[in-house]
Amino acid sequence: DNPLQLWIPYIDTYVEEFLRLEGLGDSDTNTCPKYLCQSGLEPKYRCNDCQDHQICCADCMLSGHVAQPYHRIQMWNGSFFSHTDLKELGLKVQLGHPLGVPCTLPVAAYDNDFTVIDSDGVHQISLFFCGCQQALSHTVQLLRARLFPSTTIAPKSAATFRILETFQMLSFTSKVSAFEFYKAIERRANNTGCILIPPIVQDRYHVFLRIIREWRHVRMLKRAGRGHSASGVKGTSSGECAVLCPACPLPGINLPDNW
Ligand SMILES: [Zn+2]
Ligand SMILES: [Zn+2]
Ligand SMILES: [Zn+2]
Known part of the structure; x- marks a missing residue:
């Protein structure tokens, strides 16, 4: 079989799914879907770098990114997802x-x-x-x-x-x-x-x-x-950091005794 040929009938599906990811999909914009969320805040944020791509409220977005401060997040402004960042969110x-x-x-x-x-x-x-x-x-x-x-x-x-x-x-x-x-x-x-x-x-x-x-x-x-040297970086002698060429014959390393 030819995977590329078999893929051709599915191109429309791929394009549609790409477009769906740009929008809200079937997200609920009234209640935050995160488990046990009680904030009552409007869910309108999503993260482009988390595996979980669904929208959530500001509180859940913050608590989920304590260890991921460099993720890129977006905010639903009613028509499309616009740029925002975690610093702006606090x-x-x-x-x-x-x-x-x-x-x-x-x-x-x-x-x-x-x-x-x-x-x-x-x-x-x-x-x-x-x-x-x-x-x-x-x-x-x-x-x-x-x-x-x-x-x-x-x-x-x-x-x-x-x-x-x-x-x-x-x-x-x-x-x-x-x-x-x-x-x-x-x-x-x-x-x-x-x-x-x-x-x-x-x-x-x-x-x-x-x-x-x-x-x-x-x-x-x-x-x-x-x-690990007591003399530190200052004690480095000339040529000491050079990497030895593995192909060059070096006595005691890659040459037989009595060569
Ligand atoms: Zn994230
Ligand atoms: Zn929430
Ligand atoms: Zn301190």
Whole structure:
């Protein structure tokens, strides 16, 4: 059998289902369908990145995204799903404590404006550092949350480790440039190409370039075992981080004794 030939009679169904996903489908717009929801709020939000694509109320959308602050959400405005985001809905990301544990002295990111570059877009989030007595530096708090800070002083943006791992692998396998990659990520959230149409997020391409450069350097030092050396990174000798060529004959490694 030829799967492509067999698919042809179903093309209309596929197109119709694609269109159905753009609209409300058979969603109930009066009561929130989430199990045990008692908010009484109008269900009009849906998430494009969750497996569960049904609409729900603002309360359920927030409680379902405590651990997923970079998901792209939409709001039904009566005619179509328009853009909104979790920050607008009131989602706060707290660093320095286990998820769900409140901080007694939260410190908002500078200007309450923090940008995160992740795989599904460049997002503006409401980020709070821990200001408790035992609090670590803001940079370390970000790194522990697997967020690579753009600067070491008062960071205003970061990239997730997930997106940096993806980019590094893609740059090896597909030779994609940082510019093309960043533009694709940006368009995952706003495909108009116009910065005046929401979601409005400042260009962070140059930030991304700097982060990538630092990320690669840190990974190289980690792999070379420099983190376990008492002399630290400063004690790295010339050529120490180079990877040995596996094809070159090296005495004691891939050459027989008395060669
Ligand atoms: Zn989601
Ligand atoms: Zn609800
Ligand atoms: Zn705290």
